[in-house]
Amino acid sequence: MVEGYSVLNTFQLLSTLLHRFVGESFMASWVGPQWISKFAWLIALLENEAMLMGISLTFGPALMKYLSNSYYRIENFITSRLYVTIEVDEMDIIHTPISKFISQEIKKLDIKEAQASYDHDANEDYNHRGNSSRAPAFQLHPLLNNQIKFKYKGKTFWINRVTGDEAGKVKSKMTNFERMIFGGEKVSFRVVTRGSNVRILKEYLALWMEDYYKSHADKLVVYKCVHDGKGACHWSENATKDARSLDTVILKQQLKENIVKDINYFLDHKEWYADKGIPYRHGFLLKGPPGTGKTSVVRSLASTLGKGLAVVNLTNITSDEELTAMVSTLPHDTFLLMEDVDHCLKVIEKAAATKPTDGALGPKNVTLPGLLSMLDGYDMRDGTVFFMTCNDESALPAVMKRRGRVDQEITLDYADEYQIVTMFERFFKSVYHGSDDTWQTICDRLKKCIPTGTIATAELQGLFLDFSFSLQREKITKAAFDDLLDNRIQPFLDQIKESREISQTDREQKLTFLTNRMLKKKKEDSNSDDD
Template structure:
């Protein structure tokens, strides 16, 4: 009790100067509490914290919805990307332009095909394909989103065109539709090429179609001297499909042919007709092309498209004698040894048919046309009596006039190309064609 009374007396004593300093914060606390209460009760302060709270809540809600949508997308959607370097890229564009109704394609791009015919006339066709952007269309009751994107900063160095990709999106349960539409796009592309020969040329390290596919030329339309056509066709057909026979005997499965003779004797025409007969395409390579190297030549010959004939035209223009071209060609950078290795070296391709043509076989190095590199050589010269008569009958079907025409040209060096031009000029006029036969050698 005494202790309690002592404490009460101390509390009742007036504060000293030092105690007043120590007790000053305690004496001002009510004022601070009033200030805090004033600030927190201010409607502007309350509104600011409210807005911050609402903003933070919306941010969290947005992030949550984005994460949820991303997770939902990964679980429910599936995408397929097709780069522009893939063969199916153009197939899909053509397929979509035919399958999707025009009202479902919001952005279109034009593809112009230009063709000059033998008679000099020109035909132009305009095709519309889906352009860059986002498209939605329905196929087999399945909705798909197609995005065609073009990267302006990346380019295909072989063609100079911008790098593009197509991304197809649909429900994960419908992923089987990807293979179905790609197969249908391929079949549509192949159907458009039925009865036609596709010419390929090199673009950088790869083969690209050159121009529009050409209608297959009938083998009967090329008239060579007796037995030549039959021998070559028989040999090529015997080679195709006999890979097992070659492998069992350790023989490289490739075949080389050399056609030589004067210009206009039908070398290129026969190769084109042979490709049509076999339902093959043709890959044309110019050995004098600027920038062509040994490595690129080897790569091109090792990656020829399936069911294609490899054609090296005017081989004498690129290489004449080994001493002149052992270091480099005229414009290209390929060496003679590089060409030989590409034809039958260790890294040379299998399952290959290659044709070489030349107007001057005497200029070719024997190493280039030795057996193993060139398996069959055929001379295609100026028109013989047999060829003259057969060509006349093919145009006019008049036996007696054909014999007269042969008599007028006997002993003359006339190319089959000149004969064809003569017959075309006198189309449906066989008598005039015979009467004007002397104009053929007067033009020489």
């Protein structure tokens, strides 16, 4: 189709030009009247449309290709002298802040076409059922392979969203297969402005990112790591959540304060670690039953100390090289959280012990030596603070908990009296209508109804939350608590005991499922390599 179009255009161009230039008047002025007879054969040949079409078919495509390449070479030459360009892959960590800024600028323009996407951050108060006082918010971006121009601080910028081959200049951190699964072909922002050095454009992009992070100063940014199965990975923003105060996490007395003090001491002694030749990293192992606040305390610590939070699952990592790449590229000022490491180790060990079938070489996953090497900290970014959570401490080998790999072991157990009463008061004391003596009597009864070390704080929160919904009143009297203390607590404790037995069975089934999935993936990878 393109070749036919080129031939047709070449024929029309040659026909127009030759009819003009081979006329007698032009030839007479060009070569003189005495030479016209001598070139009569050439004039007749060039005026023959059949001959002209043959020339077009023979040389047309090559000529049009040459002219096209010449045009783009000239254009690129001029552009490279007058403009600077930066492309940002959609899978890169800087894509989100730059995308947000571009969307804000586009909203100010008088344009006719744009691509819209739902803005989750801006729609927190929007009610999709139609009874909200706010209209839904959208992000606006250029249509694919189209360009939009705007001005920022007096400077003009051209923004393109390019796909496929057009985005080929960007080294993507996601494989083609992953793009097919997670969102199609490669897309990047191409940002262009006038200038002689890309440094000036880099400075503007830095300003846009700074504006974005200032607007998220009271938010917790959660990162996820995407692996390509070949030892490479990259981090991207997974969610932006409201910062959670450390006061909302009820731990045993002084435990929160001790953790914060320990982290701050580490962060303030970078030079000391350098002088001693010790890897500048700090590790915590948070252990205890499910629902005791392990993940919640890490999230609240990150919020309180102004850090991001990067969450990983070890069963998703397919090699020690990927694990190394993950920790070495951790976003700056970010805590690393590895959840349920005991469960992950069980999955990995069970998969490794399973005999491969159909020629498979065994599961691809991180190994214990690779994990231990990571915990030693030599591949971590300086200043990394990481947390591991586990429910079953016995599943962790002793070498994994060795001092120097884990700096602090913290047990978060079932609630003690302090936690039970503190959570109860946080829910109900502000709406209680009665004397202080009566309130103390209610708290004493509560401690007798819920023995120490029998219920997790998450379970306790569920009990109090359900009770508060059932009250349907602002002021609560002593009589209102009789139903809770006499009729609700014991059935709830019996239900918790039963659900824990069911959960244990579910965990064993999940362990088997994940192991089988890991072996299946290895078999598929092996068959793919053979092909």
